[in-house]
Amino acid sequence: MSEFQPKILAILCNWCSYAGADLAGVSRIQYPPNIRVVRIPCSGRVDPLFIMKSLQSGFDGVLVSGCHPGDCHYLSGNYNARRKFAVLKPMLEYVGIEPERIQFSWVSAGEGERFAQVVSKVTEDLKRVGPAKRLVKGVA
Amino acid sequence: MVKMLRDTVRKLFDEKKVDMVIGWGEGTLPLSATPVFIENADEADTLIWDERCSNNLAVYLTKDKRHLVKSGKKIGIVVKGCDSRSLVLYAVENQIKRENLVVIGVTCDGVIDIKKVMKRTEGKEVLDLRIGDKDITVGGRGFETVVAKKEIISDFCLHCAHPDAPVHDLFIGQPRPANEKADVYKIVDDFEKLSADERWNSMVESYSKCVRCYACRNVCPSCYCNECFVDQNDPQWIGKSPEITDTLIFHMGRNMHVAGRCVECGACERACPADIDLLLLNKKIAKEISERFNYEAGLDIDEKPALASYCENEKQDFIMG
Numbered sequence: 001m002s003e004f005q006p007k008i009l010a011i012l013c014n015w016c017s018y019a020g021a022d023l024a025g026v027s028r029i030q031y032p033p034n035i036r037v038v039r040i041p042c043s044g045r046v047d048p049l050f051i052m053k054s055l056q057s058g059f060d061g062v063l064v065s066g067c068h069p070g071d072c073h074y075l076s077g078n079y080n081a082r083r084k085f086a087v088l089k090p091m092l093e094y095v096g097i098e099p100e101r102i103q104f105s106w107v108s109a110g111e112g113e114r115f116a117q118v119v120s121k122v123t124e125d126l127k128r129v130g131p132a133k134r135l136v137k138g139v140a
Numbered sequence: 141m142v143k144m145l146r147d148t149v150r151k152l153f154d155e156k157k158v159d160m161v162i163g164w165g166e167g168t169l170p171l172s173a174t175p176v177f178i179e180n181a182d183e184a185d186t187l188i189w190d191e192r193c194s195n196n197l198a199v200y201l202t203k204d205k206r207h208l209v210k211s212g213k214k215i216g217i218v219v220k221g222c223d224s225r226s227l228v229l230y231a232v233e234n235q236i237k238r239e240n241l242v243v244i245g246v247t248c249d250g251v252i253d254i255k256k257v258m259k260r261t262e263g264k265e266v267l268d269l270r271i272g273d274k275d276i277t278v279g280g281r282g283f284e285t286v287v288a289k290k291e292i293i294s295d296f297c298l299h300c301a302h303p304d305a306p307v308h309d310l311f312i313g314q315p316r317p318a319n320e321k322a323d324v325y326k327i328v329d330d331f332e333k334l335s336a337d338e339r340w341n342s343m344v345e346s347y348s349k350c351v352r353c354y355a356c357r358n359v360c361p362s363c364y365c366n367e368c369f370v371d372q373n374d375p376q377w378i379g380k381s382p383e384i385t386d387t388l389i390f391h392m393g394r395n396m397h398v399a400g401r402c403v404e405c406g407a408c409e410r411a412c413p414a415d416i417d418l419l420l421l422n423k424k425i426a427k428e429i430s431e432r433f434n435y436e437a438g439l440d441i442d443e444k445p446a447l448a449s450y451c452e453n454e455k456q457d458f459i460m461g
Contacts, residue, residue: 082450095392
């Protein structure tokens with residue numbers, strides 16, 4: 001049987017990480033094709049429900065990426081996001097969901113190389129953890 | 141205690157310091173107290189204060205009672221520690237004006253969880269109730285039991301950090317300092333020691349009892365959105381049937397919405413008809429916020445809720461390096 005290929009939702013902020021992903025593309029840097037990208041105006045736009053809902057609808061993992069602290073286009077969006085994630089991640093872990101499934105990173109528009117590394121890391125982690133079984137509708 | 145409370149309220153009316161006082165009165169059943177809205181000094185004698193007064197009275201300033209606040213009346217309100225924290229939260233969130241309130245604190249040793257009493261009487265109807273210092277005598281048709289207060293006090297009260305109103309104008313009795321944090325969050329520490337499988341199975345077992353009546357949300361003083369995310373159809377955040385993943389997302393979503401705003405009154409758990417252990421998830425978030433951001437909801441009127449503020453150089457160990 002072929003190796004497990006995780007399905008990953010990448011929620012990327014318009015100003016930094018999305019541009020970082022674009023740079024990785026135009027620079028022809030190779031990274032795993034496991035991500036599905038959703039572009040959002042700011043990482044502060046991410047509602048914890050987005051993340052729980054995507055796990056429920058069958059994604060094996062969710063990566064949220066925004067601008068580095070201090071670089072937010074809207075000045076404080078990523079700081080507010082950071083506080084939300086600081087509570088969300090431990091909570092999901094607490095109910096028994098593997099911590100690898102919810103990942104956060106800061107990637108700037110100039111860090112195409114880094115974006116590729118982040119996606120590779122998340123993909124490797126999820127291949128190790130295996131397919132999502134918890135919180136998936138119809139499975140558990 | 142009760143006499144002091146009634147005298148204080150009477151005095152407030154006589155001095156014209158309040159137009160209305162919200163407190164607890166005798167309920168229709170022996171185990172319950174009911175909220176009363178007093179508009180003159182003569183009615184002060186309907187007030188009671190004991191372990192039955194479990195309602196968080198702060199909810200009567202928001203939700204469908206918002207007109208009380210909008211009328212600009214001076215409102216006196218009798219509060220336990222948790223209720224007073226709700227009032228502070230409302231003031232921080234611009235729902236009420238602090239100067240329009242007269243907050244009357246009462247010393248609280250926890251309130252009765254009726255479900256726990258019913259378990260003790262094996263479901264038999266309680267017709268008679270006598271409250272002593274350490275124990276409570278409940279009687280009914282053909283039985284009488286003496287129960288220690290500690291055994292029928294609500295779980296949230298057993299893990300209460302601030303039993304006495306941290307913010308008040310008047311206080312009946314002597315306010316005591318906050319409880320030790322280690323005791324308050326012990327159940328969370330114990331649950332964290334379990335393996336991920338055990339935690340997940342335990343959560344599924346507990347929450348699969350949920351019938352999604354939303355009583356926890358309706359009774360919650362911090363849940364006063366005009367339209368709750370569970371009632372939205374477009375986008376529909378959670379399915380309408382009591383399916384376990386939807387149920388868990390409802391509870392986790394609600395917990396995220398009240399994260400840093402929850403005053404830990406336990407109204408949700410006492411309202412739950414399915415007897416779900418809501419304390420466990422709730423305390424985890426309170427612990428996380430208290431440890432990370434050194435913040436507890438409803439203690440300081442000048443401090444913003446933890447998730448509505450930020451600090452530039454804070455720990456971000458959960459973010460990929």
